[in-house]
Each structure stands twice: as C-alpha cells, then as structure tokens.
Amino acid sequence: MRKILTLGVFLFSAFISVFTFSAEAEAGQYIRYSSYQGMRYVYLRDVGAYYGMKLQLAAKTCDIRSQYSNATFTYNRREGRINGIKVNFMFPSVVSGNEPMISEYDFLLLLDPILRNSVVKHKVGVIVIDPGHGGKDNGAQGRFYKEKDLNLMMAKRLKEILSAKGYMALLTRDRDMFLDLDTRPAKASAYKADLFISIHCNSAGNGASPINGVETFCLTPEGAPSTADAKAKTARKERGNAFNKNNILLGYCVQRGVLRNTGANDRGVKEARFSILKDAPCPAILVETGFLSNLTEERNLATRAYQDKIAQGIAEGVIAYHRSMSRK
Ligand SMILES: [Zn+2]
Known part of the structure; x- marks a missing residue:
C-alpha cells in the first residue's frame, strides 16, 4: 500500500x-x-x-x-x-x-x-477467412513447415466448421497462390463479408525460440497507440475504424475460444495497424495461432488434431460474438 x-x-x-x-x-x-x-x-x-x-x-x-x-x-x-x-x-x-x-x-x-456488449448489432451470415501469405510469399519459416501452408490448412478446416454451423464461409485463397495485401480486404468487400478473419502463424527471431502462444490482433482505434509501439499514435481514421467496438469484442471472443480449445499460452488481445485490418469493410481480426520458431508449437501446428482445435476455437469465438448481437 x-x-x-x-x-x-x-x-x-x-x-x-x-x-x-x-x-x-x-x-x-x-x-x-x-x-x-x-x-x-x-x-x-x-x-x-x-x-x-x-x-x-x-x-x-x-x-x-x-x-x-x-x-x-x-x-x-x-x-x-x-x-x-x-x-x-x-x-x-x-x-x-x-x-x-x-x-x-x-x-x-x-x-x-x-x-x-456495447457494440453495433449486425447480421453475421458471410464470414471471409483469409489464410495469410501464399505463392511466392512463404510467411514465417519453421524447421519443417512454411506458414502459408499451415494457414491454408487451418483456414479450410475453419470454413468446414463454420459452414456446418450454417454460415456462408468463404476463403480469400483456397490454394497456394500469391495475394497482395490490398486484394484480401477487397475480396471481403466483394463477398459482402459480415466478418473478416485472417489466419497466421508467428515467428520470433532467427532459429529456435522458447516464445510461444496465441495472440489476436484488432485494428488500433484512431488516436490510440498500437500495442507494440506506445508512441505511434495517429488520429487518421481508417475504414476498419468504423468497427472499433466490434473489432475488440470479436478479437476477445476468438482469443478466448482458441485458448479454451488449445490450452496454449495466452499472449493476449492486441492492437495493431496492419493494412488488411485498416482496409477491412466489416469487423475484422488477425489471429496469430502459434510460433513456428518454437519447436513444440511448430510440431503441434502441423498436426490435424491441433489445427482442428485452433479452427474449433476460432469458430466458438465467432459463435459467441454472433450470440452477443442479440443480447442487450
Ligand atoms: Zn503471417
């Protein structure tokens, strides 16, 4: 005291x-x-x-x-x-x-x-899933696996789960192809997405690292600093800033869902100004599902069973978010 x-x-x-x-x-x-x-x-x-x-x-x-x-x-x-x-x-x-x-x-x-749940209530029908990287862009490189391939596997599994729950789930890419950063939110717009979820794997430094766990990013609200840089404030309002409150609720629900299903280390819900989040036409998040620079986590992320847990967790988060749309 x-x-x-x-x-x-x-x-x-x-x-x-x-x-x-x-x-x-x-x-x-x-x-x-x-x-x-x-x-x-x-x-x-x-x-x-x-x-x-x-x-x-x-x-x-x-x-x-x-x-x-x-x-x-x-x-x-x-x-x-x-x-x-x-x-x-x-x-x-x-x-x-x-x-x-x-x-x-x-x-x-x-x-x-x-x-x-003080968010803008909206319909949740179309969910666009974005497997990060692809084609010439491998993303993070683990010892055995490339991020782009694992992202695609998890995205496909998430699409299956959400489709089975009655959502219209669509992918920004369904094979190993390059998509630039502008194309991803543009596809979400074209598909009239209600939610946009980008799936990635993390990496820390060069070589093996003990750092591990899951983190979920939302667009930093205008006028506030991002998590990684307390000084980087900007008052500029991006397209995705129209959904500030919904972004954070979606990020929170998904982070919780993934942790519950995987038991992974909680690295938190964070704010960043990633371009795909800035240009998103609807509430959007980016999930970093684990570290390819961590040997155990890389091994996990490459198994069907763990990919399934991640996908189930994200789907649970989406459903929890959707339920909150009807709650006062
Ligand atoms: Zn990535």
Missing part, C-alpha cells in the same frame, strides 16, 4: 490544477473523470459501480469484480485481463490520491464492448 500512496502523491500534481467533472452514464450512475496528460481519464471505482462491480486494490494491480466478471489493471502499465483473458489497454492506468483511473478510450472502446 505504501507504494501506491507514494505514487498517488507524485501524480497528484498532475491533477491538482484540473477541475473534476462528473458525467452521467446511461444507468444513472455518475462516472467522474479528470484530465491526465491531456487526455480524459475516468475513475475506476465509478466504472466498477456502473457495472455492479467492486474495486479492489493490490500492490501492483487493481481490479473490479462481481460474481459474474472481473477486469484487472496494472498500475502505470497497459497489460490487464478481462475475465482471465489477457488484453492490452491502449493507455496505462494511473493512480491519483489512491484512486485508480483508466483512460476514457479504454473504458469506451475496450472494456465496455467486452463487459456490456
């Missing part, structure tokens, strides 16, 4: 000259906010109360929790968890006078879509 207090005193100067306002949220609950480094931050205690969740403080983290859900924040960092799944908040949480605060961006564009 001592640490928090010191931090609180330190940060207090950042707040002292700022008048604190109150905003009335939908449920008639007041969520106080304040300005920090030129941005609006909201009181986590009030955000918790808004969801019927209680604030709990620990040495390095704090969380809001109810019997149904919980969210954890790390002081001065962007890492957190929502119901056990790792998420990367856009801005660090801060503490002012022992009161944790989170950015309004993270409240409205990350926490709220996931905890309250």
